[in-house]
Amino acid sequence: MRCVFLLAAALGLAACNPATEEPAGPPDPPRLAYAMTFDSGHVEPSLLIEMRFTGDGDGSTWLGLPNDWGGQSELYNSLSDIEALSADTELQPTDSPSVLEVIHEPGAEVYIRYRLSQDWEGVPEPSGGNPYRPVVQPDYVHLIGWAAWALPQWDDWPGENPEVDLTLDWSDLPPDWTIADNFGVGRELRTARSPLNRLQAGLFVAGDFRLIARETGPAPLNIAVRGSWPFGDTEFANMLARVVTALRAFWREDGSAPQLVTLIPLHRAEGQEQSSSHGGTGLVDAFALFATTNVELEAYQTLAAHEFQHRWTPSGLGEMADPEEAIYWFSEGFTDYYTSLLLLRGGLIDLEAYGDQVNGALRGYYRSPARTALVDQVVEWFWSDRDLRRLPYQRGRFIAARWNAQLMAANSEGAGLDAVLFSLLDEARAIKAAGETRSLSPGHIVDAAAAAGLGTAAEDHRAFVVEGAMVPIEQGMFGPCFDVRDTEFAVFDMGFDINASFETRVVTGVREGGPAWNATLRDGMGFGGYSVPNFGDPETDATVFVGVDGEPFTITYKPQSEETETIPQLFLMEELTDETRAACLAWLGAG
Numbered sequence: 001m002r003c004v005f006l007l008a009a010a011l012g013l014a015a016c017n018p019a020t021e022e023p024a025g026p027p028d029p030p031r032l033a034y035a036m037t038f039d040s041g042h043v044e045p046s047l048l049i050e051m052r053f054t055g056d057g058d059g060s061t062w063l064g065l066p067n068d069w070g071g072q073s074e075l076y077n078s079l080s081d082i083e084a085l086s087a088d089t090e091l092q093p094t095d096s097p098s099v100l101e102v103i104h105e106p107g108a109e110v111y112i113r114y115r116l117s118q119d120w121e122g123v124p125e126p127s128g129g130n131p132y133r134p135v136v137q138p139d140y141v142h143l144i145g146w147a148a149w150a151l152p153q154w155d156d157w158p159g160e161n162p163e164v165d166l167t168l169d170w171s172d173l174p175p176d177w178t179i180a181d182n183f184g185v186g187r188e189l190r191t192a193r194s195p196l197n198r199l200q201a202g203l204f205v206a207g208d209f210r211l212i213a214r215e216t217g218p219a220p221l222n223i224a225v226r227g228s229w230p231f232g233d234t235e236f237a238n239m240l241a242r243v244v245t246a247l248r249a250f251w252r253e254d255g256s257a258p259q260l261v262t263l264i265p266l267h268r269a270e271g272q273e274q275s276s277s278h279g280g281t282g283l284v285d286a287f288a289l290f291a292t293t294n295v296e297l298e299a300y301q302t303l304a305a306h307e308f309q310h311r312w313t314p315s316g317l318g319e320m321a322d323p324e325e326a327i328y329w330f331s332e333g334f335t336d337y338y339t340s341l342l343l344l345r346g347g348l349i350d351l352e353a354y355g356d357q358v359n360g361a362l363r364g365y366y367r368s369p370a371r372t373a374l375v376d377q378v379v380e381w382f383w384s385d386r387d388l389r390r391l392p393y394q395r396g397r398f399i400a401a402r403w404n405a406q407l408m409a410a411n412s413e414g415a416g417l418d419a420v421l422f423s424l425l426d427e428a429r430a431i432k433a434a435g436e437t438r439s440l441s442p443g444h445i446v447d448a449a450a451a452a453g454l455g456t457a458a459e460d461h462r463a464f465v466v467e468g469a470m471v472p473i474e475q476g477m478f479g480p481c482f483d484v485r486d487t488e489f490a491v492f493d494m495g496f497d498i499n500a501s502f503e504t505r506v507v508t509g510v511r512e513g514g515p516a517w518n519a520t521l522r523d524g525m526g527f528g529g530y531s532v533p534n535f536g537d538p539e540t541d542a543t544v545f546v547g548v549d550g551e552p553f554t555i556t557y558k559p560q561s562e563e564t565e566t567i568p569q570l571f572l573m574e575e576l577t578d579e580t581r582a583a584c585l586a587w588l589g590a591g
Contacts (some may be wrong), residue, residue, distance in 0.1 A: 029193060030054040030157050031109070033167035034149070038141070038174055038206075039115070045136050046117035050085070052109055053152045059106040062153040063091075067098035069146035070132040070281065071383035077119040078134045078147065086111035099153070116148060123267045126277035130290050131264070140177075140207025140226060142264055144283065145200045161197045161319070161437060166190070170206060178209040180224045182260045182286040185211060197319075203286035205262050214241035216248060217255010227265035231297040236263070239297060243304045246346025251312050251425075260286040261304070265293045275531035275543070278303060282310030301348060302357070306339040313338065317424045318431070318438030325379040325392075329465050330445050333396010334421075336361065337404075345590040351581065354588075355482060355570045358401075362473065365394035366567040367492060367536050372468040386535075398471040399464055403454055405477045408587075410453045418589065420448045473568040481576065481584035487569040492538040493561035494530075495519075501527040507546060519557035521546065528552065532559065 030053060037048040055061045066075035076098050084091050084102065089110055092101040104110050117136050124131040135142040154162065168190035170179045181204040183190045192198075209224040214237050221244055223237050240261055248255050268275055278291035280303050287307035289300065314320055314331040321327065340357045343349045349357070365371060370387035371394070381388045404417035411419075424444065431438045438444070442461060449457035463469045475484050495516030497509025507525040510516050526547030534540045538560040545554055573580065585591045 027157070029163045029165050030152070030154060031167075032152065032164045032196075032199075033169070035169035035172065037172040038177075040138060042115070042117070044117050045138050046115045047136060047141060048113065049116055049148075049150075050111070050113045051150060052111050054154075055102065055104045055106070055108050055110045055152075056154055056156045057107045058155070059104055059108075061102045061104065061110065061155075062094070063100045063102050063112070064151045064153050065098045065100070066147045066149070070130070070144075072132050072147065075133065075147045078116055079150065080115045080117070082112065082114040082150075084111070085113055102152075110152075112150065114150060116143075124264065124290065126266045126268065126275060126292060130279045130281060130288075131266075132281070135264075137207070140209065140264075141205065142262070142288075143204040144281070144288065145202040145204070148204065149199060151196065151200065159437075161195050163193060164196055164199075166192050166194050166199060173206050177206045178211050178224065179206045180209065180211060180222055180260055180262070181205070182258070182284060184258065185213075185222050185224075185260075198284045201284040203260055203262060203283045203288055205264075209262075212237040214238070214244075216241055216244045216259075217253070219256050219258040221259050221261070223261045223263075225263045227263075227293055229263075229265075229293055230295075235297055236300070239301055240304055242346070242348055243301060243343075244308055246348060247305065247308050247311075247342055250342050250345065251316075257285055259308075261289065262286070263289045263291070263300075266290055268292050268294075275529075276533050280304070280307045282307040282315070284315065285311075301343065302339060305343055305348075306335055309335045309339055309342070312425065313421070314440055317421075317428045318440035318444070321439040321441040323379045325382045326375055327440065327442050327445070328378070328382070328392035329375075329396035329399065330442070332393045333398075334400045336393050336397045337400035341588060344585075344588060347590075351481065351572060351576075351584060355478075355572050358478060359569045361394060361397055362569060363489070363537065363567055364390065365398065365471075366565070368394060371395075371470060374468045375466045377468075395464060395471060398473065398477075399460060401477045402460070402471060402474075403449055403457070405474075406456070407449075407452055407454055409476075415452070416589075417449075420445075420452045420454075423452065424448050478570055479584050479587040481573045481580060481587075482570040483573065484568050485571055486566045488564045489567055490538045490560035491563040491565050492536050492559055493563075494532075494542060494559045495557075496521060496544075498530065502529075507544075515542075515557050515560055516544070516555075519555050521555050521557075526552075 033052045035050045039046045039048050065079055069075065082091065086104065086109065088105050090103040092103060094101055102110055116134055118134060120133060123137065124135060131142065132144055132147060134147050168183060171187045173179060179185065179187050182202040183192055205224050209226045210233055212223045212233050214221045221241055223240060225233055225236065244259060266277055276292050276294050278295045278299055280287055280289040289303060313335045320331060340354055344354045368387050368391060370391045373388055373391055378388050378391060400417060408416040428438055446457045446461050464471050473484055493515055495511055495514035496507060500508040505527050507521060507523055507527045510521050510523050521544055528545035528547060530545065531543045532540055538558060541556050542559040543554050543556045545552065582591060
């Protein structure tokens with residue numbers, strides 16, 4: 001509202017009376033719409049994406065292109081042929097290759113078109129990691145929002161996550177394609193008033209997918225699968241439904257929001273048919289799974305529980321403050337801790353399997369070359385170093401176990417770590433109800449634990465996260481039925497120089513008398529790669545793909561040195577009675 005002051009204003013008299021006017025309500029959200037067409041006749045398969053949005057009132061709106069996410073960079077390279085289609089609209093470059101300035105009539109509807117295609121060759125493979133960049137193949141499309149959508153950066157609707165009136169139109173895709181995203185399924189027009197991050201952190205697939213639905217609440221659990229697997233779609237869907245139901249029960253969620261789960265195969269190159277890999281990523285109202293087609297169903301239960309747990313840790317608690325890697329000990333480590341715990345509480349695993357999962361994590365933690373890395377090293381090298389990428393999962397899992405045991409001992413009612421998470425959730429909901437979003441930092445987690453009665457929370461964070469000390473594994477951390485014992489293991493040893501062999505494509509550095517030598521691997525053999533399902537674990541099988549005189553074959557062996565190392569392990573009490581087993585389960589919240 002603009003008041004016009006007359007000369008009398010100099011005497012303190014205004015020519016308008018704001019108090020008599022109705023207060024202005026909040027502005028309507030901006031409009032944002034995308035319509036997709038599949039172009040199979042281009043040089044490479046691509047999506048033509050036509051977007052419309054409400055422009056800023058000053059006639060200039062910045063357009064952000066996909067850039068960095070999930071360890072990927074320069075995601076804007078997947079976008080091409082960007083052009084303005086609305087009248088009196090121009091696109092101007094800026095100092096950043098991921099930002100364009102759109103010049104338009106003030107407040108006008110802006111119409112932009114761009115082409116989205118792969119900026120890499122081939123099909124998704126394990127060697128490329130999880131396919132976070134756009135996958136646009138002749139027979140299917142797999143998109144994560146961070147890598148697919150050009151997004152307006154409004155001044156008139158400020159903030160990183162404004163509410164928008166969103167429209168998605170998939171109707172021009174091939175008629176025989178299945179279509180699913182975190183807003184719905186089918187080719188019907190999607191409309192929603194939604195925070196922008198539901199689009200940006202969304203999941204979108206179309207093509208030769210098979211769609212299965214399960215009820216885990218008022219809204220469906222939609223499952224989109226492509227490829228051939230050693231299990232049936234029904235088995236896979238039923239397992240996912242059990243996982244989702246168990247986690248929703250703990251978090252007291254009614255299931256009113258639809259959930260999408262996708263599974264796409266990772267192609268194994270010739271000569272690597274025995275290799276295996278599986279992974280995933282959690283998104284808003286969705287999670288994506290990727291695997292080689294020889295991975296058995298059991299492996300997906302833990303993976304799916306971990307990815308769905310991200311709905312709450314950290315997504316339900318706020319948006320992670322920068323640098324995100326500094327809080328991965330919580331977002332990934334606490335998620336790993338609760339993944340095993342909630343599978344136990346939901347009856348999907350038993351005490352023995354729970355102990356096996358903890359023991360596997362302990363072995364990975366103690367064997368990690370990065371186990372004492374500082375948080376600054378994790379932040380800097382997380383996306384480029386395999387061991388630093390795993391460390392927050394391992395470190396955070398055992399901080400969570402330590403804090404839970406200490407809180408249960410300190411509180412007369414035995415309230416453990418659950419109370420900390422629910423206090424954080426209540427705070428986040430109150431902040432959201434006020435129209436704001438919390439920037440979740442390590443300090444929020446530490447403060448919540450301290451408020452629950454954990455006096456060492458700040459000291460633990462400094463010692464175990466910031467300074468890299470090992471988290472002590474003590475008796476009682478996992479309940480009264482588990483005994484913690486130091487256990488001797490063989491040291492992991494591949495027995496040859498992997499890096500040099502990759503560089504020359506010839507087996508190099510085989511140590512005489514070592515495990516590779518004893519398995520008949522020799523210097524000079526052609527090197528086609530290797531497969532270790534759990535790298536660093538001497539109990540797993542290592543398979544090396546080699547060639548002699550042009551004939552390919554494989555050599556498989558246990559990658560074990562004669563040296564040993566000591567690692568704490570859990571041992572379940574012998575001859576558990578029904579009464580003691582029930583007490584153990586009750587301590588873990590599964591009673």
